[in-house]
Amino acid sequence: MTLLAPDQNTRAPGPARVGIGGPVGSGKTALIEALIPVFMSRGVEIAVVTNDLVTKEDARRLQASGLIDPARVVAVEAGACPHTVIREDPTLNIAAAEDLEARFPGLDLILVESGGDNLASTFSLDLVDWWMFVIDVGQGDDIPRKRGPGIMLCDLLVINKLDIAPHVFVSADAILAEAAAVRGEGRPVIGCRCKGTQTQGVSEIADLIMRDLLFRQVPA
Amino acid sequence: MSAHSLALIRLLQVSDTAFPSGAFAFSSGLETLFNEGRVTKPEGVQAVLAEQILPRWASFDRVFLHAAHAAAGDLSKLSEIDARCHLQSSSDRLAHASRRIGRSLLSVHARIGTPGAAAYRSHADQPDLREARSYEPVMQGLIGAGLGLNVTQCELGAVHSTCMAFVSAAVRLGRLGAIEAQGLLAATAPRILATLEQPVPQLAGAFSPFAEIAALRRNTTQAVLFAT
Numbered sequence A: 001m002t003l004l005a006p007d008q009n010t011r012a013p014g015p016a017r018v019g020i021g022g023p024v025g026s027g028k029t030a031l032i033e034a035l036i037p038v039f040m041s042r043g044v045e046i047a048v049v050t051n052d053l054v055t056k057e058d059a060r061r062l063q064a065s066g067l068i069d070p071a072r073v074v075a076v077e078a079g080a081c082p083h084t085v086i087r088e089d090p091t092l093n094i095a096a097a098e099d100l101e102a103r104f105p106g107l108d109l110i111l112v113e114s115g116g117d118n119l120a121s122t123f124s125l126d127l128v129d130w131w132m133f134v135i136d137v138g139q140g141d142d143i144p145r146k147r148g149p150g151i152m153l154c155d156l157l158v159i160n161k162l163d164i165a166p167h168v169f170v171s172a173d174a175i176l177a178e179a180a181a182v183r184g185e186g187r188p189v190i191g192c193r194c195k196g197t198q199t200q201g202v203s204e205i206a207d208l209i210m211r212d213l214l215f216r217q218v219p220a
Numbered sequence B: 001m002s003a004h005s006l007a008l009i010r011l012l013q014v015s016d017t018a019f020p021s022g023a024f025a026f027s028s029g030l031e032t033l034f035n036e037g038r039v040t041k042p043e044g045v046q047a048v049l050a051e052q053i054l055p056r057w058a059s060f061d062r063v064f065l066h067a068a069h070a071a072a073g074d075l076s077k078l079s080e081i082d083a084r085c086h087l088q089s090s091s092d093r094l095a096h097a098s099r100r101i102g103r104s105l106l107s108v109h110a111r112i113g114t115p116g117a118a119a120y121r122s123h124a125d126q127p128d129l130r131e132a133r134s135y136e137p138v139m140q141g142l143i144g145a146g147l148g149l150n151v152t153q154c155e156l157g158a159v160h161s162t163c164m165a166f167v168s169a170a171v172r173l174g175r176l177g178a179i180e181a182q183g184l185l186a187a188t189a190p191r192i193l194a195t196l197e198q199p200v201p202q203l204a205g206a207f208s209p210f211a212e213i214a215a216l217r218r219n220t221t222q223a224v225l226f227a228t
């Protein structure tokens, strides 16, 4: 039995789609702001879809940042359900990504930022090829131990705001080690700081995305 | 019997709120009506549904659904019906919402192989048509025909989706309990039936100013959860 119509199922080899999920305020938009110049310097053409919970705030912030052509950033409303637009009913996000693809034919990468949600949120693989989950040290050092689907199932776990760890009584090394142990062998965890003069971990995240996604269509 | 049951199985599938259609991000003006204090109680939600949303569906969307169901398989005729829906949509924001939902439906049905969906998607994807085609009722008619639904089943599914989307927006806005919502739908059922028993109008026209203007007035500076 075929589950999907054979010629509809596979997407054309368009841009890779990367999901960025995680709790409210963990630094998802800040990470995108930090990743944009890194990708641009590597010649990777990108666009962004944001799913703000209540406003187009994140989209406006990126559009006003001067980092990216504002036309390459679109907002999709989440109807009060940030997890629905990325999981149960990702159709509006799929349509937004398709629109970007049609308008910018040379795109390599589309980043989809989920509205801040809880530890159970995951991305539908109908929408993205690969996704990361961003938490931060300020949310408590026990977060990895809670093993939510977001933490366990993502392709990359990012632990952000390492710079403030001492101020919230968290050991950065311990939380990174615990996260790696909980996720298991071969499941990457990257510690990061994406704000301030000295960023950390951002280029490693870009490396991983490029390795896992952008080189996949290169013939051997 | 078995062809009839098969059609019903498909109707139940595509009318379920678990079916991804994008409709959950639209409140048809209800969010603004709540924010402005014009609707405050469950009775108000029911009144807007019965007096604004249902009549709008019956006098406008229903006409295009019928035309599209009858034209299924004929790409140029479908496109012409879609274009008429585009030209007759007076509220830009509601038109945009209808296109987005229609596009989502088309995309999902193309992926699951519903007959007619992929062909129409390729047509509506042309750059000059992207902002002028794939209206929700036209897509519902075309997809319903592809699923083997007769036009009555097709419009039952469509009116159900419209009511569900509206009521579930009220639930997600925190103004209606989940059980209260079901009570409201039960109480509205005779009204839905009466709507369907009316003859389909010859010409499409919409006059639901309370909800339409609310959808247009949507305040973009304030926090908003829904696209309409």
Ligand SMILES: Nc1nc2c(ncn2[C@@H]2O[C@H](COP(=O)(O)OP(=O)(O)OP(=O)(O)O)[C@@H](O)[C@H]2O)c(=O)[nH]1
Residues within 6 Å of the ligand: A022, A023, A024, A025, A026, A027, A028, A029, A030, A031, A058, A114, A115, A116, A117, A160, A161, A162, A163, A164, A192, A193, A194, A195
């Ligand atoms: N100290 C420190 N602050 C950071 C870092 N990354 C982000 N922030 C701050 O954390 C706050 C939230 O960052 P955002 O990027 O808006 O978080 P978000 O995950 O996009 O938030 P939502 O979209 O609302 O869920 C902002 O005040 C950022 O300046 C970091 O690495 N270190």
Ligand SMILES: [Mg+2]
Residues within 6 Å of the ligand: A028, A029, A030, A058, A113
């Ligand atoms: Mg954000």
